[in-house]
Amino acid sequence: MKYKAKASYKELDDTKNFNSFGSSSKHLWLLEGLEVEIKVVPDGLKEYLTEIKKTNKGGNK
Amino acid sequence: MALDTAFQTKQNTKVIIGTEVTMGTACLAAGTTLEMPVTDYSFDEIHKHSLSVAPPRTGSGSLTQSDDMVKWQRHDRMYDISITFHSTAQAINRVCGALYGDDDGTNTLIGSMPSVTHFKDGVTNAVPVTLWFENSAHAGEGTDLFFTSCVCTGLTLSGDISSNGGVVMATATFQTAYQPTESALTFTGGTHTLLSAQQTMFNMHDLTVETLNEQDLLLYSFELAIARPVNRIGFDNSSNFKPMGYSLGGYEVTGSLTCKRDAESLEAIDTDMSVPKALALSAGDVFQIDAPKVYIDSAGISMDDDGWKQTIPFRCTYSGATSSTIVAIKTA
Numbered sequence: 001m002k003y004k005a006k007a008s009y010k011e012l013d014d015t016k017n018f019n020s021f022g023s024s025s026k027h028l029w030l031l032e033g034l035e036v037e038i039k040v041v042p043d044g045l046k047e048y049l050t051e052i053k054k055t056n057k058g059g060n061k
Numbered sequence: 062m063a064l065d066t067a068f069q070t071k072q073n074t075k076v077i078i079g080t081e082v083t084m085g086t087a088c089l090a091a092g093t094t095l096e097m098p099v100t101d102y103s104f105d106e107i108h109k110h111s112l113s114v115a116p117p118r119t120g121s122g123s124l125t126q127s128d129d130m131v132k133w134q135r136h137d138r139m140y141d142i143s144i145t146f147h148s149t150a151q152a153i154n155r156v157c158g159a160l161y162g163d164d165d166g167t168n169t170l171i172g173s174m175p176s177v178t179h180f181k182d183g184v185t186n187a188v189p190v191t192l193w194f195e196n197s198a199h200a201g202e203g204t205d206l207f208f209t210s211c212v213c214t215g216l217t218l219s220g221d222i223s224s225n226g227g228v229v230m231a232t233a234t235f236q237t238a239y240q241p242t243e244s245a246l247t248f249t250g251g252t253h254t255l256l257s258a259q260q261t262m263f264n265m266h267d268l269t270v271e272t273l274n275e276q277d278l279l280l281y282s283f284e285l286a287i288a289r290p291v292n293r294i295g296f297d298n299s300s301n302f303k304p305m306g307y308s309l310g311g312y313e314v315t316g317s318l319t320c321k322r323d324a325e326s327l328e329a330i331d332t333d334m335s336v337p338k339a340l341a342l343s344a345g346d347v348f349q350i351d352a353p354k355v356y357i358d359s360a361g362i363s364m365d366d367d368g369w370k371q372t373i374p375f376r377c378t379y380s381g382a383t384s385s386t387i388v389a390i391k392t393a
Contacts, residue, residue, distance in 0.1 A: 014177055015185055022154075024162030024176035025169040025386075032173075032384050 002052040003038050005030035009048035016044060067201040075256075076102055076144055077246070078155050079191035079207075085182040085239065085303065087209045088191035091250035095155045098147040098259055100230070104194070104208065105140045107241050136296040139236045142192055142208055148218060148229040149259040150347070150392035156233045157390060159190050159213035160287060161312065166393030169386055170287065170312065172379035180212070180307035188212070189307075192235060198243035205246040211235035212291045212307055218350075218390070220265045221282035227265040229348075238293035238304035263348040270343035271320070273329040273355070273373065279321035281370060283342065285350060287314050287388070314352070314377035314388050319370050322362060326371040330360040337378060349391040352377040 009030055014020060018027035021042050029036045035052050076099040079088025088094060115130040117123065146152050150166065158164025161174050177188050189210035198204035214236050220229040271280040289312045295305035318340075320326050329338070337354040358374035379385040 014187075019162060019176050020187060022158050022162070022164035023167070024174060025167065025171050026165075027176050028171060028173045029384055032382075034384060 001038060001041075002035045003030075003041065003049040004033065004035055004052060006048050006050055009045075012048065018042075018045070021045070067199065069197055069199075069201045071102070073196050073202070074102075075099075075195040076146075077191075077193040077195070078159070079193055080187060081189055081191055081210060082185060082187065084180060084184055084186045084189050084210050084306075087207055087242070088193070089251070090248050092248075093252045094193075094248065095151055095254045096256045096259075097144060097152055097155075098149050098256055098262075099144050100147065101145040102143060102194070104142040104192075104206075104241075107199075107206070107243070109138045109140055110135045111138070135302045136298065137293065138302065139238055139291075139293060140208060140241060142211060142235040142237070143232060144192075144235075145230060145232045147259075148231045148263045148348075149261060150263075151254055151259050153218075153231065153263075153390060153392050156213060156216050156231065159188065159211075159233075159235075160216050160289070162188060167389060167391055169389040170314065172383035172385050172387060174312065175309065178309065180309065182303060182305055189237075190235070192237075193246055195246055200243070203245065204243060206241055206243050207246070208235070208237050208241045209239040211237040212309070214291055215286065215288040217284060217286040219282070219284045220263075220268075222265040223281070229263040229265065234288075236291050238296075238302075238307070240301040240303070261347070263344060267344035267348070268342055269345060270341050270349075272339075272341045273318065273375075274331070274338035276325040276329040278318065278326055278329060279323070280318060280342070281321070282319045283316065285314070285316040285388070285390075287312060289313070312387070315358075316375055316377070318373040318375070319363065320373070322369040322371040326373070330357050330371065330373055332357055337380065340375065340377070346391075346393065350388065351386070351391070352388040353386055354378045354380040 076097045080093040110133045113132045113134040154164040157168040193207040197206035215234040217232045271278045290310035292308045293304040296302045340352040340355045343349040355375045361372045363370040379387045
């Protein structure tokens, strides 16, 4: 699954953001506004991330 | 005085990396630790210092040194610790975490790292580690020695298909400005990964992808080194000259390949192109080194009896956005 950071993620300190989960690269990518592949989202971070939904090619709604 | 019968031996010592919470405070008894698959190690003596000497005065009768002119200098001491270990996934992950903050198995060093740059005594920081050497205090058996708030200054991975059974060996170097402590090791809780949980080592014989500039190399050996300097800030002479903080320098990622010299290797080192080259070593999902933007240094020829080999030194960079990858050492 791919995720982007909500604005609230950027307010987290290093004891709560991805730095505290051993992934400084994900943290920095999220701060840059990039979509990041995350296999397992840590429980404490779900509310600060937005899942990027896949859209069908046919444009189904 | 009777002779002291205590002694220490390298074979009787486990080496443990402990995760810290606050800089200047060792890993807690209920903390998270990893027993490293260490094959060798070294560290500085506990009473480390240098001698600082004033110049002698001029004139007859004064070309000597008094005890007012010499000092034990401790305010600038940095303890050096080095550990060499088998490259298991857990060990590689942990050291990458200490070196650049990524230990989730993707272990990716990107252009904008490090993410954590403020290293101050007494402030929450999970990057520095405690290095614990069992039975290494001067009393020997039953008394341990640990170094608090060590900053990783380097990681070198070395693989040679004809040495060490092909096992990729790793050497991590650390520095701390805190005086080491002699104390027994007692963990009362927490999470502890033991050596018995680290059975799989990365091996040169398992590599299935060995490419540079998309050319297939017949690889004999490789080395990859990530290094950065660290300096202490200030000192507290009322507390064993502990530091007020650390200042971290920039990362350098370099390495070398030794492969059979052939058309593929020559194409790999062809620098008549405007963009850096990609390096990929892979043993499937369990071990991969990816460096997408590599600059070749001066390549050479090793004219060995078992065939000529190409030696290819290189330097890894990122390209474009600082979010780009310099090197990833994937273990999962």
